[in-house]
Amino acid sequence: MILKNTKIVLENNIIENGWIEIEDKKIISINEGTADKDGVDLEGNWLMPGFIDCHVHGGYGVDFESGKIEAFEQFSKKVTQEGITSYVQGSVTNSKENNERYLGEFSKFMKNDMIGAKCLGIHLEGPFISKEKKGAHELSLLEDPNIESLKKLIKYSDDNIRIVTYAADLQDGSFTKFMLENNILPSVGHTNMSFSQCEKDYELGFRHVTHLFNGMSGVSQYEPGLASFALYKDDILCEVITDGIHIEKDTLKLIYKIKGPENICIITDAMNAKGLDDGEYKLGNLEVIKKGMKVFLKESGVLAGAGATFDHNIRTMIEANPEIKMTDLIKMTSINIAKQLNIFNKTGSIEVGKSADLVVLNKEMSVIKTFVEGKSVYER
Numbered sequence: 001m002i003l004k005n006t007k008i009v010l011e012n013n014i015i016e017n018g019w020i021e022i023e024d025k026k027i028i029s030i031n032e033g034t035a036d037k038d039g040v041d042l043e044g045n046w047l048m049p050g051f052i053d054c055h056v057h058g059g060y061g062v063d064f065e066s067g068k069i070e071a072f073e074q075f076s077k078k079v080t081q082e083g084i085t086s087y088v089q090g091s092v093t094n095s096k097e098n099n100e101r102y103l104g105e106f107s108k109f110m111k112n113d114m115i116g117a118k119c120l121g122i123h124l125e126g127p128f129i130s131k132e133k134k135g136a137h138e139l140s141l142l143e144d145p146n147i148e149s150l151k152k153l154i155k156y157s158d159d160n161i162r163i164v165t166y167a168a169d170l171q172d173g174s175f176t177k178f179m180l181e182n183n184i185l186p187s188v189g190h191t192n193m194s195f196s197q198c199e200k201d202y203e204l205g206f207r208h209v210t211h212l213f214n215g216m217s218g219v220s221q222y223e224p225g226l227a228s229f230a231l232y233k234d235d236i237l238c239e240v241i242t243d244g245i246h247i248e249k250d251t252l253k254l255i256y257k258i259k260g261p262e263n264i265c266i267i268t269d270a271m272n273a274k275g276l277d278d279g280e281y282k283l284g285n286l287e288v289i290k291k292g293m294k295v296f297l298k299e300s301g302v303l304a305g306a307g308a309t310f311d312h313n314i315r316t317m318i319e320a321n322p323e324i325k326m327t328d329l330i331k332m333t334s335i336n337i338a339k340q341l342n343i344f345n346k347t348g349s350i351e352v353g354k355s356a357d358l359v360v361l362n363k364e365m366s367v368i369k370t371f372v373e374g375k376s377v378y379e380r
């Protein structure tokens with residue numbers, strides 16, 4: 001297949017007018033100029049690496065916690081309309097029985113052929129988090145980070161846990177080491193730890209932080225916490241919910257100025273009402289209202305998870321930081337997290353030999369088409 005008449009965003013430069021050739025799920029050539037062969041005319045729009053969301057809990061009516069294969073499949077199909085070609089599926093604090101059931105179903109889902117975006121595994125967000133920064137997680141089910149408990153969850157999932165969010169201050173370093181030795185990305189978050197408490201696990205090798213600013217100790221001049229540490233260290237990759245709701249646009253400016261495009265990965269952290277019409281929905285047992293990209297508890301008006309799509313989050317990030325170049329943007333949407341998850345040799349950028357995981361955006365940054373492994377999975 002040929003995709004032609006397009007502006008191709010490569011890792012370090014842009015081909016203003018070019019075409020690419022795809023064969024057997026992979027990109028086999030990248031070319032400048034006009035293709036004289038038949039192909040899909042992309043009408044001068046941007047061709048970019050497909051987006052990778054490493055933190056999401058559902059959308060389009062799907063709540064991953066329902067633990068149903070059909071629901072996982074439905075999400076994988078629908079989420080391609082946001083330009084997402086890979087994602088790491090969230091799993092929140094739950095009872096041992098529910099974890100076993102959910103992760104068991106998930107392991108079957110991972111053995112099936114993917115029909116939409118590719119699921120890369122589980123992002124375990126809880127139970128290894130702190131009481132003080134638990135967010136919407138159930139207090140009675142929280143546990144201090146514990147290798148034996150994690151081993152059980154790994155087993156239920158059939159070795160499909162890729163990221164674990166944990167309160168690093170509630171363990172002695174052995175939990176961090178265990179994850180690093182077992183190809184799991186340690187992501188520090190949902191913790192009240194101080195700046196100095198972060199040093200030990202940083203020395204051990206943690207380089208990823210769960211949704212910067214949300215669910216963590218902050219940047220107070222008297223009590224610098226994880227947010228201060230994550231901003232201070234150049235090589236910590238920060239997940240950022242760039243919806244303009246969980247983090248104000250002016251704070252998105254500050255984050256971009258300090259971390260730069262190399263050390264941010266955009267996430268949605270979205271829940272089941274994402275992608276649905278405005279209205280009343282349920283999040284577990286809670287009644288919530290979705291209005292625009294915002295989801296809040298009906299009773300109190302408190303934010304109840306994120307409802308924004310990945311493409312919305314990109315537009316908001318650019319509105320806050322108009323200086324972002326397309327080659328910077330793809331770092332935050334695809335490249336950084338692909339490197340972090342050790343899959344950059346296969347996907348995450350437009351390069352010969354890599355999987356043809358691609359998104360076509362127009363100049364308003366709206367998704368026109370999405371391809372997963374060269375197959376068209378979404379067309380507006």
Ligand SMILES: [Zn+2]
Nearest residue numbers: 055090125269
């Ligand atoms: Zn989350």
